[in-house]
Amino acid sequence: MAKKTITFVAKMDEFLQSVVSQCHELGISEDIHVEAIRVDQLPFRPITPGALVVVSTKSIVPLVEPYLPGDSGILIAKRMLPYHNLRGMLEIPKGVKVLLVSDTKETAEENVDLLRASGMDFELYPYYPGAEYPADIEIAVTPGEAEHVPPNIRKVVDIGFRIIDLSTWMAIYSHFDSGNFQKVTARAMQSLVYITKELNNEIQHAHLLSKYLEAIVNRIEDAIIAFDEKERIRFINQKAIESLHLEGRQAVGERAADCLPSDFYELIRQCEENEDVLVDWANKTYFFRKMHIVMEGSFLGSLLLFRKAAEIEKLEHDYRLRLYSKGLVAKYQFEDIYGESPSVQKVIQIAKKIARSNSTVLLLGETGTGKELLAQAIHNASPRRREPFVGVNFAAISESLLESELFGYEEGAFTGARKGGHIGWFELAHKGTIFLDEIGDASGAIQNRLLRVLQERQIMRVGGSKVIPTDIRVVAATNQDLQKMVAEGSFRADLYYRLNILPIHLPPLRKRREDIPWLVQQFVKKYSLDLRRPPFTLTREAMKALVEYDWPGNIRELENVIEYLAHVVEEEAYVHHLPFLSEVPEVPLATDGLEEWFEPIRAEYARRGFLQEIIAILQELGAGSGGRYSLMEQLGERGVALSSQQLRYRLKLMQQDELIHVGKGRQGSQISAKGESFLAFLQQRKAGGQK
């Protein structure tokens, strides 16, 4: 018997190709011989006698009949949409207008009916070339005929060519009386099983994703509630449930008005979109932020974030504590600057105005006039007050360390560089203020680098190649005459002009003597309190001497004198108590009972790692005064190698502690009576076995 044959006849190759591949997929070609002929090929490709001819539409039957062998039957195929390609359609939102695009009116309408019957719930409009359609349609669906989609359509879902439906296959099998049809239905089901499995996987994936997001959102410190467009709660995190005492309530899906505390709900309603607001609720202050959720242009609801203000303040407080622990905090305010004289008041007034700006400030004044105090007060009155304040003293650190301390370094930048590199002071001061004290002592190389930082507002670590942008306010200070240094060529003119944008001159104490009695009073109060002793007074003569003295060390010196008096006088300070009056011979102080006085000084030098050097300096000076260079040499001979800058810094500290008198010019320094006592104290201490 001749093999059972089906011959598909259609106008389009695409239809024939899709039908043939469907025959392979369903296993039909295993039972029946399959042929495919385009209508226009019929005159020269005869149909196999006895074949069952299956045509794509009724309209081509008259074109086929003249070529039909006598014993062949003809069947009109019923076609259905390829359901395994429905994914794209499932992603179209419900209720949206959709254009169904086909080549003819008939097929477009047929497809619309098919889709409606299969339960797709969007508004379908048939379209074929030349047809009218609503102007606001943005999405089109087409069974393999995307070339007919009008150009203004934003999204096209091509589900592929329509395939032959199961009832047609059944008719073919019964025509041949073939009993193998169960296999065909089983294979046809495979594609549905496949898409179901895929959707199921996706549902599980979406479920996992939502659990994952929920876990993340529950760990966020803010309380979060998401509402849909009808103000129903779509999501609420654990923190919000706890803050609003909604434990045990099923809030999700409920209307916000029914579920949330009514006064809280009212606060949400009043809250403006995208604005941080402080609101009071249930005796506590909260930060609120409400945002709209908009996706692809449609409003989907809103999101509320809220948090107790006290928690935020605590965070800030912890941050400040961290800065404190690193010593990156400015402690002084304008109120801490004493001075009633018009010159000081004017300085404070200008500084307060300048504080608000971002410009570089240059503080000029003799040593001890309060430059650092003022720099801190400026920082604390500026918008940067919550950020770091980093003080750098150019005289206090050796040239070799300065560069890497200022700019940081990368790992391996030099021998001894720390693993992981090191963050520099400029980086530490990011968003805050850097105080460049004693800027006149910066070497030429450092001046060059500083100039670049000030010009470009970015830094490069030593040994590094990437630039790091920094947002820093610079306050510089010096007791040197920078203008003169520029003229002499020891300070870069361009750096000077970059720094000298807002200069403030701090007057020396001798130019505002009227402040002295008042300052004395303040310091007496301060040190009496510190030492827990009753306040003392000064004789008229003693006060007169203080007012008349020239104060080369300015307020620092005055403060030190009062601190000294607070230690040595009972109720009243006399002229002979004043340590600076040269006509009063200095009597070396006995060391007995001075532990309390000298120990903090010793501890401070030990902390800085300077103690042995200080002892050596005091001993050298005890043996005779000397200029800095001869002192340096003598120290070198003793094995104490100090650079000129290091020696200068140590002498300065010793001067502040009144252990030495520093002479003007080439005169050199001398050990003071206090210095001798201090040395004796250290020797006694050592003899006593203490380190």
Ligand SMILES: Nc1ncnc2c1ncn2[C@@H]1O[C@H](COP(=O)(O)OP(=O)(O)OP(=O)(O)O)[C@@H](O)[C@H]1O
């Ligand atoms: N106007 C002031 N009111 C109160 N205390 C002051 C005042 N000016 C200075 N002092 C005190 O004097 C000491 C020195 O002040 P500060 O370090 O700010 O001076 P400076 O000009 O930066 O000195 P240097 O140039 O030596 O670094 C500090 O202990 C500070 O508390």
